Amino acid sequence: MNYIVLDLEFNQAYNFRKGKRTILNPKLPFEIIQIGAVKMDNDFNITEKFNYFIKPQIYKRIHPIVEKLTGITIDKLIGSEDFLTAYNSFVSFIGSDDAVLCSWGIDDIKSLFRNIIYYNCDQSKITKKYTNIQSFATTHLNFEAGNSIGLKNAVELLNLPKESQFHDALNDAYYTALVFQLVKPEKLKPLTFTSADLEPKKTALTRLNTKALMGYFENSLARELSAEEISMIKTAYKFGKNNSYEIPTKKNTKKSTSQD
DNA sequence: TTGCTGCCAGATACAAAGGT
DNA sequence: ACCTTTGTATCTGGCAGCAA
Numbered sequence: 001m002n003y004i005v006l007d008l009e010f011n012q013a014y015n016f017r018k019g020k021r022t023i024l025n026p027k028l029p030f031e032i033i034q035i036g037a038v039k040m041d042n043d044f045n046i047t048e049k050f051n052y053f054i055k056p057q058i059y060k061r062i063h064p065i066v067e068k069l070t071g072i073t074i075d076k077l078i079g080s081e082d083f084l085t086a087y088n089s090f091v092s093f094i095g096s097d098d099a100v101l102c103s104w105g106i107d108d109i110k111s112l113f114r115n116i117i118y119y120n121c122d123q124s125k126i127t128k129k130y131t132n133i134q135s136f137a138t139t140h141l142n143f144e145a146g147n148s149i150g151l152k153n154a155v156e157l158l159n160l161p162k163e164s165q166f167h168d169a170l171n172d173a174y175y176t177a178l179v180f181q182l183v184k185p186e187k188l189k190p191l192t193f194t195s196a197d198l199e200p201k202k203t204a205l206t207r208l209n210t211k212a213l214m215g216y217f218e219n220s221l222a223r224e225l226s227a228e229e230i231s232m233i234k235t236a237y238k239f240g241k242n243n244s245y246e247i248p249t250k251k252n253t254k255k256s257t258s259q260d
Numbered sequence: 261t262t263g264c265t266g267c268c269a270g271a272t273a274c275a276a277a278g279g280t
Numbered sequence: 281a282c283c284t285t286t287g288t289a290t291c292t293g294g295c296a297g298c299a300a
Contacts, residue, residue: 010300012262029263030300065261066300107264107299134298150298167300 001042002099005133005180007172008108009034009070011056014063028118030111031058033077034070035090036169038177044184046177050093051170053080070167083119091125100190101130104151104176110198117195129190133180140183154179 010030037050055077056062062074103109109130116123137154149157152166160178164171 008300012300014261033300063261063300069300105265105299110264111300 002047002095002097003040003044003102003177003180004037004094004099004127005040005102005173005177006035006037006108006112007104007169007176008032008036008111009066009072009167009169010111011059011066011072012063013059014061025058028058028114030114031056032083032086032111032115033062033066033072034169035086036171036173037090037093038170038173039093039095040177040180044181046174048093049170049174050090052086052089053077054083054086055080057082071165083115084121087116087119087121088125094127099127099129100188101127101193102133102176102180103130104132104172105134106132109193113193113195114198117198128193130193131188131190133176133183136183136185137179139185151175151179154183158182 009032011033012030013025033054033056035050035052035054038046039048039050041047053072053076056074060074062072062077067073101109101112109132113123115121116126134149134151134154138149141149141154141157151172155162155175155178158179160175160182164174166172166175
C-alpha cells in the first residue's frame with residue numbers, strides 16, 4: 001500500500017473590472033493550477049515526489065489573492081501543459097500499486113475529482129481511496145472542538161523544521177507527509193470517494209419561523225408574550241397545520257349517502 | 261474574494277407510550 | 281380513535297476557521 005500525499009493550488013474567478021459581475025463557472029469554481037505530491041511506502045518512507053504546473057483553461061487570469069499567496073503568475077503557467085496531460089502524468093506517478101490519496105482537509109480531493117470530471121478524464125485510472133490527514137492532526141494535537149488546524153500551525157506545533165515556503169503544492173505536500181508520519185492512527189481506514197461526495201448537502205426543509213410567528217402576536221398585543229402563551233401559540237399552530245380539529249363538511253363526507 | 265466544514269445550542273420532527 | 285406527553289433523533293443558523 002502506497003500513500004500519495006497531495007496538495008493542489010487553485011485559481012478562481014475574480015472581478016477584474018469593477019462594477020461588472022464576475023462570471024462563475026458553477027461546475028468548476030476552483031481550477032487546479034498546480035499538483036504537488038509525495039509518495040510514501042507502506043512504512044511511511046518518502047520514496048518519490050511529483051510537481052506539475054497547469055495552464056488554466058477557464059480562469060485565464062490569476063486571482064490576486066491566489067497570486068499573492070502562491071507566488072504563481074500567469075507567465076509561469078503560460079508554457080505549461082493542460083489538465084489532461086497533468087492528470088495522465090499524475091496517474092503514472094501513482095503507479096499500479098494499491099494507493100490511498102491523502103490530503104490536508106477534504107477540499108483537495110473534491111476539487112481534484114471536480115476537475116477530472118469537468119475535463120472528461122478517465123476516472124477509472126485513479127484510485128478512489130482517500131483519507132484526511134487534517135482530522136488525524138486535530139485529534140493528535142487535542143485541538144479544541146470546533147477549531148480545525150491549519151497546515152502551518154500543525155508543522156509549528158509538531159516542531160517540524162520549516163525549510164521551505166508554504167503555499168507551494170509540492171512543499172505543502174511534503175509538509176503534510178511529515179505531519180502524517182507523526183499523527184497517523186494505529187489503523188488507517190481509507191474512505192472511498194464517490195460522485196455523491198460532490199453533491200451539495202441535502203436541500204433545506206421548511207421550518208417554522210418561530211420568531212416571526214411570535215413577533216406577529218407581540219406586535220398585535222403590543223407586549224411580550226409569556227412562556228405559557230408562547231407554548232399555546234406553538235401548539236395551536238401545530239394543530240392548525242395538522243388539521244387536528246377539522247371536521248369534514250357534508251360535501252366532503254364520502255361515506256354519507258349522496259343526496260344530489 | 262468565494263467555498264467548505266465542523267461545532268453549538270436550540271428548534272423541530274418523530275416515535276412510542278399513556279390518557280380519555 | 282385520537283390527543284397528549286415524553287424521550288430521542290435530527291436539523292438549523294450563526295459562527296469561526298481554513299482553503300486557494
